[in-house]
Amino acid sequence: MKTKPINLLCIALTILLGSWSNNTIAQNSKSYDSYENIEFKMTKIQEPKIPNNTVNIKDFGAINGGYVLNTKAFADAIDAVSKKGGGKVIIPPGIWLTGPIILKSNIELHAETGALIKFSTDKSLYPIIQTSFEGLNTWRCISPIYGKNLENIAFTGNGVWDGSGEVWRQVKKSKLTESQWKKVIASGGILNDKKESWYPSETFMKASVGADQNVRLDLKTKEEFEAIHDFLRPVMVSIQNSKRVLFDGPVFQNSPAWNIHPLMVEDLIVRNVTVRNPWYSQNGDGLDVESCKNVLVENSSFDVGDDAICIKSGKDKDGRERGVPCENIIVKNNIVYHGHGGVTVGSEMSGGVKNLHVSNCTFMGTDVGLRFKSNRGRGGVVENIFISDIFMTDIPSQAISFNLYYGGKSIEETLAEGDTKIKNQVVAVNEETPQFKNISIKNITIKGAQQAVFLQGLPEMNLQNIELSNLIITADKGFSIIDANGIKITNVKLDIKNPTVFEIYNGKNMTLKDIEFNSTSPKAVSIDGAASEKIELVSSKKTEYAKKTTISEAVSKGAVKL
Secondary structure (H helix, E strand, O other): OOHHHHHHHHHHHHHHHHHHHHHHHHHHHHHOOOOOOOOOOOOOOOOOOOOOOEEEHHHHOOOOOOOOEOHHHHHHHHHHHHOOOOEEEEEOOEEEEEOOEEOOOOEEEEEOOOEEEEEOOOHHHOOEEEEEEOOEEEEEEOOOEEEEOOEEEEEEOOOEEEOOHHHOOOEEHHHOOHHHHHHHHHOOOEEOOOOOEEEOOHHHHHHHOOOEOOEOOOOOOHHHHHOOHHHOOOOOEEEEEEEEEEEEOOEEEOOOOOOEEEEEEEEEEEEOOEEEOOOOOOOOOOEEEEOOEEEEEEOOEEEOOOEEEEEEOEOHHHHHHHOOOEEEEEEEOOEEOOOOEEEEEOOOEOOOEEEEEEEEEEEEOOOOOEEEEOOOOOOOEEEEEEEEEEEEEEEEEEEEEEEOOOOOOOHHHHHHOOOOOOOOOOOOOOOOOOEEEEEEEEEEEEEEEEEEEEEEOOOOOOEEEEEEEEEEEEEOEEEEEEEEEEEEEEEEEEEEOOOOOEEEEEEEEEEEEEEEEOOOOOOOEEEEOOOOEEEEEEOOOOOOOOOOEEEOOOOOOOOEEO
16 A cells, blocks of 8 residues: 555656656757758748558568568568558568669658668669669669659668668779778679779679760660660669658668669658768769759768768759759758768759758768869859858868869879869850859868868859858868959968968959968968959958968969958
C-alpha cells in the first residue's frame, strides 16, 4: 500500500518531464525557421503527400544477407502499394542486395535503422538509357535508384543506401595507400601502361580516351554506347522532371558517379542526410541540384570525392537549349568534410542560376570552400547569390574561388601544374559567354587556407558587383582579383604569410575599406593591368596604403585613389 503513492508520484513526474521535454522540442523547432532572413521571395516548399498505406519488402520475398538478389521483391512491394494510390515501403534491418529500383509516384522508401541496401555489382542489370550526365544529353547506365515524371517521392529512415561504386570507378594509384592499391588490383580490372591508374575493365579504359568529362561526344547511336557499357557509370540516385521530392534521414554512400542528382525537380527538400564517398572517388560528387526550382538543403553532412553541394543547370548548347535555371535555393546548417568544393556553382550552369541563399555552413579540410566555376562556351547567368556565416578550417587551396577558366581539374591539380597565370585574350561576347554578377559574401571565418580569395573573370565579361564583408582570415596567400568590376571589400581582418596581400589586375570600380592586415611590404597591395580604373583604397588608422601599395606603369594615372 505504501508503494502506490510513490508509484503515482513517479508516473506524474514522468508525464510532467515528458511534457516539458516535448514542449522544449516544439519550442526549439519553432525557433528555427528555414525561411528566415532569405533575401529573395521564397514560398514554402511543398513536402510529398504520401498515402497512409504500408508494406514491408519481406512480405514480398526479400531475403536478408546480401547474397540473394531482391530486385523483384522491391519492385513488387512498390507495385503493391502503388496500386493502392501509394504509400510507404518499409525496408527492415538487414543487408538487402538488389538491382535498380524504379520509383513510382506517391512512394516513400523507409529504410529503418540497421537496414543496408546494397546495389548489385553485376553491370548487366543496369541497361543504358537516354539521360543527362555532366550537364549533357547522352546515354548512361540506368541509376541504381531511378525515377522520371513523378510526384511525391520520399526517402526516410536512418538506413544506408550503398551504390557499390568500387566496381564502376577508375582509381589513381597516387590517391591510395600501398595496401589499398594492392586490394584494388586483386579485385580484377586492368592497369594502364604506366601502372598508375586502375580501370574496371579494358572496355572502360579504351572508352575513356577522348571523353569530355566522362561523356563521349563522338558517339551518337544506342548501339555505339552499348559497346562501351562498362564506361557509362551512372549517378546513384536520379530523379528527373518531378515534383515534391524529399530526402530525410538516410545515408547515401559509395556511388558509381555523382551520388544524388535531382534534375528538373520542383519542390525539393534534402535534410538530415549523410552523403559519403571515398575521398579518391572520381566524380564522386555529393548532391548535384540541376535545373531545380524551390530547393531546401539543410542539416546534412557531406564527405565525398568531388564537389559536395553543387548547383547546376546544364552544359553548353544542351544546357542553353533546355533553358531551365536552378532557382530559389536555400542551403543552411550543413557540414562538409572532404570534397573539391563545399558549396559549388557550376561549372555546368548554362541554363543560369539565380536566387541562392547559403548560410551557417562549416567546411573542414574541404579542398575549396565556396567555389564558382565556368568557362567560355557555357553561356548562362549566375546572379542574386547571398552567402553568410560560413566557417572554414584547413582549406588546402582557395577558400573562396571564382574561376571562369575552369578546365575540369581540381584547384589542387591546377595549382600543382602551375596553371594560374593571368589570361588576357579578349574574345567576342555572345550566347556562349558566362556571366557572374550581384553576389554578396559576408560574415566569413577562414582559419587556415592556401589562399583566402581568388576572383577571376573574363576580360570580355568581368565578374560584376561582388561584395565581401566582415571577413576574418588566416591564410598563406591573400586576395587575387583579375578582370572584375564593382568589387567591394569591407571590414576584413587578414593574417597572411605572403607579403603581398592583394593582387589586383584589371580591376574596375573597386573599393577596399576597413581592411586590416599584417604585411608591411611596399607591395602589400599590387595593382596592374591597363584596364584598371576607379580603384579606391580607403586608409584607416591600422592600414595606411600609401607606403604599402605598388602601382604598375601599365595602370593609367588617376586610376587608383589612395
